[in-house]
Amino acid sequence: MLNAVVLAGSGDDDKLPNKPLLKIRNKPMILYVTDALKATGIVDKIVIVGNAKNLAPLFNGDDICHVINGGKNMMDNLVLGVKYLGDSERVLVLTSDIPMITPEAIVDFVEKARAIGGDFCYPIVKKEVNKQKFPGAKRTYARLREGTFTGGNIIYMNPRIIDNLMDKAQQVIENRKRPIKLVKMLGWSFTMKFLLGRLTIPKVEERVSNMLGIDARAIISDYPEIGNDVDKLSDVEMAENYIKSA
Secondary structure, X not given: OEXXXXXXXXXXXXXXXXXXXXXXXXXXXXXXXXXXXXXOOOEEEEEEEEOHHHHHHHHOOOOOEEEEEOOOOHHHHHHHHHHHHOOOOOEEEEEOOOOOOOHHHHXXXXXXXXXXXXXXXXXXXXXXXHHHHOOOOOOOOEEEOOEEEEEOOEEEXXXXXXXXXXXXXXXXXXXXXXXXXXXXXXXXXXXXXXXXXXXXXXXXXXXXXXXXXXXXXXXXXXXXHHOOOOOOHHHHHHHHHHHHHO
16 A cells, blocks of 8 residues: 655645635545545555645545645645655655546556656656647646656655755756756756757656666656646636546
8 A cells, every 4th residue: 555645735826826725616626636546546545735724624534634734835745744654665746736637547657656666756748648638738848859748746756765855856846847947957968958859768867866866767657637737727627627528
C-alpha cells in the first residue's frame, strides 16, 4: 500500500480563490482527487495539507483522509505532509486542482514509477495525446528530441530526499510553467540544446539527478488527465464538460 499527500493550499496570486473548495458540477474539486485516490485500491492513507478549518468538514468520519494546516507555500506544505506520514518507503504527491484525474491514471503512473525506480518520478504527456483528449486545453509544452511534452501534477517520491529538494524546489515550483527558465537552471549548454530541440529525456534526468543528488526519472503517461489542472474560468468549463461526458 501507498500513502499520499494532497497539496490543497491557496495562494494570493490564484486566479480562482480557495481552489480546493471550488465546485465542479456541484462537487468540491478536491473530492475528485481524494475519491480517485481511494478508488485505486493502492492508497492506505491520504494527508490533505491546506486550510484545515475550511477543508476538515469535507472529511468528517473519513478514516483514510487526514487534514492538517499548511504553511506559507507549496514546498512548506509538501514537507508538512511528508513529515505527518512519518516513515514511508515512497509517497504519492498530488495537487488538489486536477478534478479530471482517474484511478486508472494514478495506478498506471505508480506502476511505471515502481518499475523504473528512482527517488523522484514525474509524469510527462505528449502534446498530441493531450490535444486528442483535451483539444481546447491551454498547456505549457517543452520540445525535446523524443517529442513535445507537458508535465503532470503528481509525483512519486522517496520522502528521504526532502532535504535535497529544499534549495531548488521553490524555484522550480515558481517557474513550473516557464520551461525556458527551468532549463536555464540546468546550465547554458542545456538551454541551447533545449532551444534547438536536441535535449533528450535521459540527459535531463541525469542533469537533474546530479544537481539535486537524487535519482530523478521522467515517466511518459498516456493519461492527460494527470496534468490538466484548473487555474482559470476556462479550465472550470473544460472540467465540467469533461466530467459530464465521462
